[in-house]
Amino acid sequence: MEDGVEKKGKLNFKIVLITLLVLILAGAGAYFGYSKFLKGNDKSPNVAAQNSTSPVQTQQVSNQTGQTAQGGGSSSGYLQQVVSKYTFDLSDFTVNLADEGGKNYLKISVFLGYDDKKLTEELTDKKPMIRDAVIDILRGKKVADIDPKYMDSIKMQIIQKINPMLENGKLNNVYFSDILTQ
Structure with a gap:
């Protein structure tokens, strides 16, 4: 039974880690997109x-x-x-x-x-x-x-x-x- 709890804990940790990584990459992409393409448009x-x-x-x-x-x-x-x-x-x-x-x-x-x-x-x-x-x-x-x-x-x-x-x-x-x- 300890193996099932341990596998479930590792699986939850991996899901949380992957979710955080995806959010960080999405935030970095949004920041890059904004600064590269949208930020300068008011100085057209x-x-x-x-x-x-x-x-x-x-x-x-x-x-x-x-x-x-x-x-x-x-x-x-x-x-x-x-x-x-x-x-x-x-x-x-x-x-x-x-x-x-x-x-x-x-x-x-x-x-x-x-x-x-x-x-x-x-x-x-x-x-x-x-x-x-x-x-x-x-x-x-x-x-x-x-x-x-x-x-x-x-x-x-x-x-x-x-x-x-x-x-x-x-x-x-x-x-x-x-x-x-x-």
């Missing part, structure tokens, strides 16, 4: 239009060749994959941010990226209008919007606002440097 390269209160709205944007930026959950983002041949310095911007109290400001250097050299003259001629468009976008932001995870969205807003003004080519990227908020 299909970024863009965000208003001053909602930094998460997205829409598809076409690049210069007419191809639509496809969402793939890539954390690098569409704009980080585009390297422009030429850049145009819009100089520094210092703007008040839209936070309550009006005590916060942003100081930032902005460069426009493009591939068609003939666009340089047009950008020079339209620099005051372009600076005004960039100021309009930046003034609508809050300190919380000036966060690395929202910068591609701000860049896309700038591209979308400036490209309709241009006749000799299109922007394909915006570069920021010297970002300071206070």
Whole structure:
């Protein structure tokens, strides 16, 4: 009779051990699947239009060749994959941010990226209008919007606002440097 109890105890232990092993493997698989395929989808390269209160709205944007930026959950983002041949310095911007109290400001250097050299003259001629468009976008932001995870969205807003003004080519990227908020 002791053999039957001992075999039954070993069998129950094996079932519990196998069940725990299956649960651990299922949990590890679920974690891997989430982190690999789902976690990055909110940083989709299909970024863009965000208003001053909602930094998460997205829409598809076409690049210069007419191809639509496809969402793939890539954390690098569409704009980080585009390297422009030429850049145009819009100089520094210092703007008040839209936070309550009006005590916060942003100081930032902005460069426009493009591939068609003939666009340089047009950008020079339209620099005051372009600076005004960039100021309009930046003034609508809050300190919380000036966060690395929202910068591609701000860049896309700038591209979308400036490209309709241009006749000799299109922007394909915006570069920021010297970002300071206070």
